[in-house]
Amino acid sequence: MALRDTSAPLPEARLSLRMLLGMVAAALALFAAAYVVAGVYGQQAEKQAGEDRVIAAVEPAGAADGSLLAKSVAFDVKALRLPAGRPLVVRLQNEDAGIFHNVAFYRDPQAGDLVARGKLFDGPLTRDYRFAAFTPGRYFFQCDLHPWMNGTLEAE
């Protein structure tokens, strides 16, 4: 039989409130320490941004050459067609609250050969990327955090 009669009161070994608060404080301290240590890696990634063609996400001003809408972790379009040979303004409208997105362009669909990478930002927010001129041809874009958010760019 699975059950025993446990309905009789048991001798108590009590958990005091002070003990519990102490534990929570200790846990929070450990997590805070972890967060600080993790910040070192974050700074490294930011430093690398300067050397790795990361395009800043700036306040939108005027019309954009092309735009993408990120909603429910998906882009609204699979294909962009933009002029080649002159700098481009690509607008990213991120409607996912608290979720980071970006747009990065690659020469290959495997996203190995980077052309330029837009900086990540979390929604809901709309930002412009000012990319340098593309040479005519076919490119691939994606959100680096959600690679299934992708498509093609025809620069002509």
Added chain:
Amino acid sequence: MQLPATGALPAAVSGHAREAQTHSRARGAYGGLVVFACVLTYFVISWGGLVRATGAGLACPDWPMCNGKILPDADTLVLIEWGHRLVAAILGFAIFGTSLGAWRWFRRDRSVLVPAVLASVFVIIQIILGAITVTADLSPQIVSAHLGTSMLVFASLLVTAAGVQGWPRTSATLSLRAFPVIALFGALMTYGLMLTGSYVVGSGAGAACRSWPLCDGLPGAGALVQVHMFHRVAVIFVGAVVGFTALQAWRVRGTQPLLWRVALAGIAVYLAQALIGALNVWIGVVPLLQVMHLAAAAAMWATMVLLATLGWRAARGGVAHLPPAAADGTADALSRGETVRAYVALTKPRIIELLLVTTVPAMVLAEKGMPSLWLMLVTIIGGTLTAGGANAINCYLDRDIDSLMERTRARPLVRGQITPGRALAFALTLEVAGAALLAVFATPLASALAVSATLFYVFVYTLWLKRTSVQNIVIGGAAGSVPPLVGWAAVTGSLSWSAWVMFAIIFFWTPAHFWALALKYRDDYAHAGVPMGPVVWGARRTYGQILLYTVLTVLVTFLLIPTGAVGLIYTVGATALGIAFVIYALRLRRIATTSAAMRLFAYSIVYLFLLFAAMVLDQVVRNLSGAAL
């Protein structure tokens, strides 16, 4: 519990004893319910991971309906999300039942009552959060809160289960006074770690680090890299606490074996979890890995909560007044190996074998070649789980007549190796897991067919026809004939004539096969009052019926030929096997002995196996020759 012969006792005493027995039976079933609720919670949490990993959460943009309807369209994402809600709703009722049962049977035991009531409170919070989760477009904070609350529900149920089951069931008081505190701290840290993990997923930081164990951060993604590494550094801290807890458990392993076993499980899950986390980075964030990562996290959480709970209970010496295990029935006297064997026996593995033999050939015919290994594996495991669940439910329901029959007297429930409540919880768990596996990784139709077979087997066969009709095995056999349909549906997502012919082959084969066995156990069935053919008709007429169904089976096997699904090899094979089958049936009618019946029974198994093997061979050879041309 064995009652003494009531005639020898004063009426009042026997009445009291009966009441006590009813009471203890109800509590036994309640113990099963609590364990079932724990298992189902684990399952719903893992499924929630799937909802999140596949992005199905927004497939139903409204709440509580789905796209304005109660029943959604058969779109897979919608199905994943809707299934999560449906099973969660069932679970909700199980948890409310847990709270009510605690109120009914454990009102004076606060170690059960408090967590059982808390479970319902958390469920109510969870329902509200669930609604907000969807209507607030899944912001990561809300999603994390949803996960965090589900873990609290899970923990409450685990603590309740430990109380109801009287774990850790040892009379020794824990000698390490600090252990419960350390274990509780470990659980607290694990909880925090899960929240950081949830935030990693929610914010999209999973892809921010491109290497493991150190971080090759995505340039410019500083904030996300920090979130990601926050989780990894915290993993190290939690690992230290978990390791230390396990070390303490190891020190008391002699007097607290359960504590040590749970701690060992915790270490194993921790290591597996680290590997899954690494794979997430190496392979990329794919849904399957995400689901595994969450499932392992929930398991990790469960072990830590159990360690803390068992630690507190053992430290209080709260179980010392309980009777020693040996005096408590045979269930506890079993070794681990025996217990596992008893549970496996509950699923009637021999019957499952037969079911699987028919599933794979159906898949091969449906695919017109070899289906992917993954799909076959998923379908076989899913089919085994659902069939095993159905068989275990049958064991649960039939335990009264099983105890009256020689042939089934050794079944685990009859021998008291497993309590009925646990058997039912086990059965339902298998069933739900199998159905989910099929629905998610095969096709929803395959899952629906497998579940309907179980329902038919349980309600139509076991509960209704088996005890009332001589046609029990004929009609009930339909349940056992479903596996080819499941296999076919797993591949194509639909059914065809060929699938139905395979269904019919097994349908007509079953009576011939089973009556041969029933001839041998005729007295048994008569004793239990089960109206099997040989009992009602007598042997002579049964021989005729067996012959009739044998001929019908063989005729039906030829129906597969005009569907174009099979070729020459099958035609020749089915003819030869069929002739032999009919000869066995004729021979039984002529000699009329039990040994002839058993020979027919043995051949019927070989027949079915070879017939379906011929289908596979036929397909493989045609593919090979087709490739050669």
